[in-house]
Every structure is written in C-alpha cells, then in structure tokens.
Amino acid sequence: MTTLAVRAEDASVLARRPAITRMAGVGTAVAGTPISQPELLGLLEITNPKIRSVYLNSAIDRRHLTLPAADEHGRRAPEPQGDLLDKHKRIAIEMGAQALLTAVQRAGATLADLRHLCCVTSTGFLTPGLSALLMRELGIDPRCSRSDIVGMGCNAGLNALNVVSGWSAAHPGELAVVLCSEACSAAYALDGTMRTTVVNSLFGDGAAAVALVADSGVGDGSAGGPRILKFASYLITDAIDAMRYEWDREKDRFSFFLDPQIPYVVGAHAETVIGTLLDGTGLRRSDIAHWLVHSGGKKVIDAVVVNLGLTRHDVRHTIGVLRDYGNVSSGSFLFSYERLADEGVARPGEYGVLMTMGPGSTIEMALVQW
Structure with missing residues (x-):
C-alpha cells in the first residue's frame, strides 16, 4: 500500500470515529x-x-x-x-x-x-x-x-x-x-x-x-461546530519556573512572573507536540486548515509561526485577539474560535488545531474536525 493510501485510510478511520464532543x-x-x-x-x-x-x-x-x-x-x-x-x-x-x-x-x-x-x-x-x-x-x-x-x-x-x-x-x-x-x-x-x-x-x-x-440531543450538530477528536500535552519541566504566580513577601501580595525567554522555549517544543497530536491520524500539518492559537504575546505568536511553518493568515484570529484584547489568559483561544465561527469559512471535513500554553511550562493541543 502506498504512503498516500495509508494516509487516506488513517484519515478515513479518524473521520468515522464517534464524536467525543461537539463545540456547539x-x-x-x-x-x-x-x-x-x-x-x-x-x-x-x-x-x-x-x-x-x-x-x-x-x-x-x-x-x-x-x-x-x-x-x-x-x-x-x-x-x-x-x-x-x-x-x-x-x-x-x-x-x-x-x-x-x-x-x-x-x-x-x-x-x-x-x-x-x-x-x-x-x-x-x-x-x-x-x-x-x-x-x-x-x-x-x-x-x-x-x-x-x-x-x-x-x-x-x-x-x-x-x-x-x-x-x-x-x-x-x-x-x-x-x-x-x-x-x-x-x-x-x-x-x-x-x-x-x-x-x-x-x-x-x-x-x-x-x-x-456529544452526538445526540441538545445541539446535535445543529450549531455546525467541530467535533473534538484528540488531545496532546507536553510539560517542559526544564522551564517549570519560567511562568509562576507566587507570594511577594516584600509587597504582601501575589505577583506573576513571566520569563522573557518563554516565547522561544514554547516555540522550540511546539513541533514535538503537534507531532504527538497528529501521530496515528494519517494527517500532516499541511492538512490542518484552521489554527487557533493562544494570544500569549507577539513573541509567542511569532515563535509558533516560525517553528510550525505557519503563515500570518493562519494565525490571523490570534493576532486580532491580541491586538483588540491583549492576552486574556485561559480563554484566549476561544476568542479566536469565536472569530473563526463568525467568519463562516470552515467547511465540513476540514481539520483544525487548538493550541494553548502556560505555566509548567505547558503546551496543550486539540485536534478538531468540522
């Protein structure tokens, strides 16, 4: 069987899997x-x-x-x-x-x-x-x-x-x-x-x-939202102190620390996580039509774009959310998803990747399909 045939068969199996959840x-x-x-x-x-x-x-x-x-x-x-x-x-x-x-x-x-x-x-x-x-x-x-x-x-x-x-x-x-x-x-x-x-x-x-x-009852596909197919996580233990929220004894309050090097650390490990996410699916990065990345900051976005070979258009929603709202922490990727949903450009069968990063240092990804 040719490589292309194997990829097509793997993707077909993935597409037929029951939806764990739909984003309705x-x-x-x-x-x-x-x-x-x-x-x-x-x-x-x-x-x-x-x-x-x-x-x-x-x-x-x-x-x-x-x-x-x-x-x-x-x-x-x-x-x-x-x-x-x-x-x-x-x-x-x-x-x-x-x-x-x-x-x-x-x-x-x-x-x-x-x-x-x-x-x-x-x-x-x-x-x-x-x-x-x-x-x-x-x-x-x-x-x-x-x-x-x-x-x-x-x-x-x-x-x-x-x-x-x-x-x-x-x-x-x-x-x-x-x-x-x-x-x-x-x-x-x-x-x-x-x-x-x-x-x-x-x-x-x-x-x-x-x-x-999930696939029956309220919102059963009627909203046209994507199905969630798979998750992947990666904990960068060598950078566990690069982002932290801790008690500042001098100021008698909590204080957040963000290492200026964290964008490069995240970027350097992004390829590993996307490899884990797509492993066994028959999909390549070029098969991903939509990228919804956490608006962690300009340098974070640039590092992800460079290391995953993306274009500015691929992360247009991420860039727009950062421009209009800054980094809104854990909900940033959903701000981007809302913009994509409002565009109405996602077509049935297309794949998307959701990506967040944060303390740990941690990278999280999810594979979805419309």
Missing part, C-alpha cells in the same frame, strides 16, 4: 474600560523609555482593564491583596455570566438544559468556586454538576476541554459548558519594575465559554 456554541465577554497602551502609560505616569517601549511594541492596540480609582492627585495606588480578590470575584462573575449565556444561546439551548458547568480561572482564588457562585447568580438548577480548574494558567482552557469532553462522552445528548473567566486586572502590581511591566503591558480582562454536547 461559543460566547465571549469583557469587563472594565477599553484603554490603549499610550493611554495606560499616561494614566500610570510611566516615563521610563525602556518600560514605555515594552507597552508600545506589544502589538496590542487596546485592552479592557478595571484599574483602581485615582486619588485626589490623579494617581492610582496599588490595591491590597484583599481588594484584588474582591475585584476578581466581582468581575469574574460579571463576565462569566455574559459569556455563559451567549454560548448556551448559540448552541440553541437554555440554562435549563445545562447539566455540567466547568469554570476555569487563575487570576484569583474563590471558595465556594466560581461555578457555584455563577449557578446561584443565574439560577441554574442546583442538580447541575460542576467542576473548577484553578491556578493552571493560560493553558487551562484546553485542560478543561479535555476533561469535560470526557464527561460529555459519558452523558451523550446532555449540555456542558467550559467557562474561562480571567480578571487579569486583579493580578496587577503597579510598582513600575520591569518584572511588573512584562505582565502589565500584556494581560486584559476577558471571559469565554464554549457549549459542548
């Missing part, structure tokens, strides 16, 4: 005030040329942020950790509710159909978790099962998708939602250091939700 609807939401990078530099009174260059060369036009109120002198003082936790709770619920309702509606369902809610967040800690708070806020049936993924970082949306797709397979026809709600303003430290600048110049507030259902 997507919704996004933002909170706070849209603000450009130059405007933010002015509000924070940042004059250091080196720090200003980080903001102005970020490929970000604007982000949504909830900043502390100005004092009588027009200055914005850093918020104590307790106030930041309160901010996270308020914003995460506000954005999360909007994104959840939109995703369910686009799946052709209602909240009464919801049977499992999984909430993802890394910008604050809540007990009871965000899932319980949203169920109360929206009057969701208390018999709805729920789960919370906390602290995994920007890659966590795909970790949640992996877990909840398994729940869907065990409950065919029942509606589940993965919700990523990240109040990144609640993780800001306004201290003017370069460490803080790398974070403050990049992240924005945003929430994204995807409604999931």
Whole structure:
C-alpha cells in the first residue's frame, strides 16, 4: 500500500470515529474600560523609555482593564491583596455570566438544559468556586454538576476541554459548558519594575465559554461546530519556573512572573507536540486548515509561526485577539474560535488545531474536525 493510501485510510478511520464532543456554541465577554497602551502609560505616569517601549511594541492596540480609582492627585495606588480578590470575584462573575449565556444561546439551548458547568480561572482564588457562585447568580438548577480548574494558567482552557469532553462522552445528548473567566486586572502590581511591566503591558480582562454536547440531543450538530477528536500535552519541566504566580513577601501580595525567554522555549517544543497530536491520524500539518492559537504575546505568536511553518493568515484570529484584547489568559483561544465561527469559512471535513500554553511550562493541543 502506498504512503498516500495509508494516509487516506488513517484519515478515513479518524473521520468515522464517534464524536467525543461537539463545540456547539461559543460566547465571549469583557469587563472594565477599553484603554490603549499610550493611554495606560499616561494614566500610570510611566516615563521610563525602556518600560514605555515594552507597552508600545506589544502589538496590542487596546485592552479592557478595571484599574483602581485615582486619588485626589490623579494617581492610582496599588490595591491590597484583599481588594484584588474582591475585584476578581466581582468581575469574574460579571463576565462569566455574559459569556455563559451567549454560548448556551448559540448552541440553541437554555440554562435549563445545562447539566455540567466547568469554570476555569487563575487570576484569583474563590471558595465556594466560581461555578457555584455563577449557578446561584443565574439560577441554574442546583442538580447541575460542576467542576473548577484553578491556578493552571493560560493553558487551562484546553485542560478543561479535555476533561469535560470526557464527561460529555459519558452523558451523550446532555449540555456542558467550559467557562474561562480571567480578571487579569486583579493580578496587577503597579510598582513600575520591569518584572511588573512584562505582565502589565500584556494581560486584559476577558471571559469565554464554549457549549459542548456529544452526538445526540441538545445541539446535535445543529450549531455546525467541530467535533473534538484528540488531545496532546507536553510539560517542559526544564522551564517549570519560567511562568509562576507566587507570594511577594516584600509587597504582601501575589505577583506573576513571566520569563522573557518563554516565547522561544514554547516555540522550540511546539513541533514535538503537534507531532504527538497528529501521530496515528494519517494527517500532516499541511492538512490542518484552521489554527487557533493562544494570544500569549507577539513573541509567542511569532515563535509558533516560525517553528510550525505557519503563515500570518493562519494565525490571523490570534493576532486580532491580541491586538483588540491583549492576552486574556485561559480563554484566549476561544476568542479566536469565536472569530473563526463568525467568519463562516470552515467547511465540513476540514481539520483544525487548538493550541494553548502556560505555566509548567505547558503546551496543550486539540485536534478538531468540522
């Protein structure tokens, strides 16, 4: 049998596999005030040329942020950790509710159909978790099962998708939602250091939700969303400290650290993960029509493009999300997916790859088919 024949047979088998889950609807939401990078530099009174260059060369036009109120002198003082936790709770619920309702509606369902809610967040800690708070806020049936993924970082949306797709397979026809709600303003430290600048110049507030259902009942293909076929993960243990959220004893609050070398580390390992994802499917990278990559930053996107041999068009949605919202952490790839869905260009049978990266350092991927 020729190589082409083997590839065609493998792809045919993959296409006939029962859908683990279909992405039946997507919704996004933002909170706070849209603000450009130059405007933010002015509000924070940042004059250091080196720090200003980080903001102005970020490929970000604007982000949504909830900043502390100005004092009588027009200055914005850093918020104590307790106030930041309160901010996270308020914003995460506000954005999360909007994104959840939109995703369910686009799946052709209602909240009464919801049977499992999984909430993802890394910008604050809540007990009871965000899932319980949203169920109360929206009057969701208390018999709805729920789960919370906390602290995994920007890659966590795909970790949640992996877990909840398994729940869907065990409950065919029942509606589940993965919700990523990240109040990144609640993780800001306004201290003017370069460490803080790398974070403050990049992240924005945003929430994204995807409604999931296996092959019968609510949303059974009617939304035209892709089937989730396979996942692949990779933990770069040599870079385990490259992204971390830890307690700063000097400032008496949490602080996020992002190593400037992380884009190159991620890029160098991306080829390994895509190889694992496509292994056994008969597919090549050239067979992937749609790429939905986490908007981790300009250098991250560039590194992925170079190492996977992609074009700027392949990652146009990723670039657009970074430009318009900044890095909205775990929900970024769903912001990109929403743009692709709204374009209406995906055709039946086409394949796509979802890719996220975050602390660990971790790369997550999923293979989907329309």
